Amino acid sequence: MAFWLPLLLLLGLIPGAAPAPAELRGAGAQAWGPPSPALLGPARFALEMYNRGRAAGTRAVLGAVRGRVRRAGRGSLYSLEATLEEPPCNDPMVCQLPVSKKTLLCSFEILDELGKHMLLRRDCGPVDTKVTDDRNETWTSVLPLLSKDPLPQDFSVKMASVFKNFLITYNRTYATKEEAQWRLSVFVSNMMRAQKIQALDQGTARYGVTKFSDLTEEEFRTIYLNPYLREDSGKKMRLAKPVNDPAPPTWDWRSKGAVTNVKNQGMCGSCWAFSVTGNVEGQWYLNRGTLLSLSEQELLDCDKMDKACMGGFPSNAYSAIKNLGGLETEDDYSYRGYMQACNFSAEKAKVYINDSVELSQNEEKLAAWLAKKGPVSVAINAFGMQFYRHGISRPLRPLCSPWLIDHAVLLVGYGNRSDIPFWAIKNSWGTDWGEEGYYYLHRGSGACGVNTMASSALVD
Template identity: 85%
Template sequence: MAPWLRLLSLLGLLPGAALAPSQPRAAGAQAWEPPAPELLGPARFALEMYNRGRAAGRQAVLGAVRGRVRREGQGSVYSLEATLEETPCKDPTVCQLPLSKKTLLCNFEILNELGKHMLLRRDCGPVDTKVTGSNETLNSVLPLLSKDPLPQDFSVKMASIFKDFIITYNRTYETKEEREWRMSVFAHNLMRAQKIQALDRGTAQYGVTKFSDLTEEEFRTIYLNPLLKEGPGKRMRQAKSPNDPAPSDWDWREKGAVTRVKNQGMCGSCWAFSVTGNVEGQWFLNRGTLLSLSEQELLDCDDLDKACMGGLPSNAYTAIKNLGGLETEDDYSYEGHLKVCSFSSEKAKVYINDSVELSKNEHKLAAWLARKGPISVAINAFGMQFYRHGIARPLRPLCSPWFIDHAVLLVGYGNRSDIPFWAIKNSWGTDWGEEGYYYLHRGSGACGVNSMASSAVVD
C-alpha cells in the first residue's frame, strides 16, 4: 500500500465513511455517557471547522460527544463521535441532499500537537443512514455526486479506467469496500475534471492525476493552506519596481537559480516550499551558489505559522531572519510533520536581510522576476487536483482571487502559441503536472497569482 494511503487508512480517511461513518445509530437508540473533559476542547474545534463558511442561520450546534485519545509522536490524536444539530433547511437546492437533515452523526479525527489542533478527518451522515451492500456501493453513491445522467455502460468503462489508475500510481486498497468507495470518488472526480475542462479558456488538460481517488475535502485538508485566504499577514515594505521593461520571456530554470521539484507530502506546508524556493534563488543570484534549503526547519521553528496546518510567506521571512538563517536540506531533512525545533545557528548556510512585497501589476512582476529572481506567490488552487499539462485559465468566478489557498513559486514566463503564461514551480512532486510545474495564464490576474507576491532580500 502506498505510504500516503497507509497514513490515510490509519487516520480513518480511506473507507467509504463519508456516506455512513460507522453504521450510524438511530437517534435515541443508545444513551451516551457525559464526555470526558479532555474531549471537549477537540470537539469544539471540530464543530468550529464544520461551521466554517456557513451562514449564521445554518450553523450546527454540538450535541452528544464520546471518543478516545491515543498518543502519536509529539502529540495526541482524538477520535470523536458526535451528534450535531442543524437548523431546519429552508433552501430547496440544499434540502434535497442527504446531509441536510437536522440531526447528524459525525466522526472526527483531531490531532493536537504542541498545543495546536488540526482536523484530520470529518465524516458526517444523517442518524438514519443505512449502509448499503458492498455490491451496491458505486451505484448508490454516484447519483448523489452528480445530477448528470450516467450511460448504461458507465460502470464497466469506469472500472477499466480505475484499474489503469491503480496500476499507474501503484495503489493498493485494504478491502473490497474501500476499493469500491475509492472508485466512486474517482468516478465523481473524473466528471468534475471534465466540467473544469469544458470551462477552461486556456490550453490546459484536466483528467486523471495521482489525486483522483481523493475527495475534494480530503485534498484540501491534506495539501492546501487555508490560512492564506485570511490575508498577507505581516506588512512588508513595498519593493521598487525595475525601470526597464520586462523581456519577452524569461526562465530561471535555464540559468541555474531553481532547485529540483520537491514534494510536501501529506502536509499543508506549501508556504514553506514557496519561501525556501525564493530564498534559494535570492542566495544564488547574490552569492553565486544554489543550495537546497530546509522546509522542515520552518515547520518546526517558525512560531508564527502552523506547520502542516498552513502558514504565510510574510511570517516565514520573519522567522528566518529571527532564527538567524536556514540550514540546508541535507542538514535538516524534510519529514512532512511537525517536530521539535532542532535548528543550529552553526549549521545555517543562508541568511536574509529583509523581505519585500511586490507590485500587483503583472508587467511589473515580470520585470522584477527577470531582474531579481523567482517570486513567492499565492494562488487559488481551483482545478489543480486534476491538472495534467497546458496553460490553465479558469473562469474568474471559479478561481476567485479572494479564495487563495496555495503558495507556489514563479520561476519564469513566456508564450505558447501566443498565449502568455507564468511558469510555476509546485511542491507536489514530479509525478504531478508538467514534471511538477504548473502553467497559468499571465496578464489577467488568473486565480489571484498577482495578489500576494513577495521576496526575501539578500544583501
C-alpha cells in the same frame, strides 16, 4: 445572488459536503454514552475547523462525540466520531443539492502535538445516507443532480477499469471493503467533477485522474491547502521598488540554475514554507552564486507565528527566518511533514535574508521584477488543481476568484504556448502530479489571484 452562482451550484462546483465512509453511516448517535472529557477539546477544535469560513447563522454545532486516543510520536492522535447539527437550509438553490445539510456524521483524526492541534482527516456525510453493494446503484448515487441523461450501459465497466488503473498507478490500498467501496464512489464523483471543470476551462489544460482522485474535496482542501491565506492577516511588508526595465517576452529561472528540484509537502498544509524556501533558494543563488536546497522543516518547527501543517503566511515565514538567523539546508534539517520541537542551530545556518518585500499586483510589473530579481513566492486559488494533469489552466473567473486564495507556490517564469500567455509555477506536491510537478496558469487579468500576495526575500 450573482448571476453565475445558481449555475455553479447546479454544476456542483461550489464546495459542499461529501458522503461519510460506510463504517460510519447508519451509526446510532442516540446509543453513544457521554463523551470522555479528554475528547472534548479535540472535538471542539474539529468543529472550529469545520465552521471556518462559514457565515454566522450557517455554522454547525457539536452533538454526540465518541472516540479513542493513542500516542503518536511526541503527541497524541485522536480518532473521533461526532454528530454535527447544521441550521435549516433557507436557500432553495442550495437545498436542491443531492447532499442535505441537517444532521451530519463525521469522522476526524486530530494530532495534538506540543500543545497544538492539527486536523489530519475529516469525512462528513448525512446520517441517513445509504450505500448498497450493487455497483450500478453506487455509481448512480454519486452522479450530480444536473445529469438527466441516461448513463451508457458500459459506464460501470469503464469506471471500474479506470479505478483499477488508478489503484495500480498510485499504489493505493484500503483497510476494508467498505472503505474501498466508498473511495470508489468518491473517485467516480470526482471524475464527473473533473469533466465539468474541463468543459468550462478556457485554456489548454487537461483534467482527469491524478493521485488525489480518491479524496473528497474537503479532504483535499484540509490536507493539502492553506485556508489561512484567505484571512490576509500575515505580517505586513513594505512595497518593493519597481523594476524600470520592461519584462522580456519570456523568462524561465529553471534554465538559469536558480530553481531546485520539485519537492513534496506530503499530507501537511505546509505549502507556505515551500513557497518561501523556493524564493530564498533563488535569492541566495542570484546573490551568492550557490543553489542550496533549504529546510522547510525548520519553518514548521521554529516559526511560531504560523501553524505548521495547518497553514501559514509567507510574510510571517520571512520574518521568522530573519529573527532565527537564517535557514539550514535540507540535508542538515530534513523534512518530516509534521511539527516537531525546534532544532535550529545558528552554526548550521547556510543562508540568511535581510528583509522581505511585497510586489506589485500589476502582472507586467510582476513579470519584470521576476525576470530581473528572481523566482517569486505567490498565493493562488487552487480551483481545479486536484485534477490538473497538464496544459495551461484558465478557469472561469467566478470559479477561481482571486479573493479566495488557498495555496502558496513559487513563480519561476512565464511565456507563451500557442499564443496563450502563461505563468510557470513550481508546486510542492511531488513530480507525480501535473507537468512533473509544475502547474501552468493563464497570465493576465489576475488569474486565480496569482498577483494578490506576491512577495520576495531580499539578500544583500
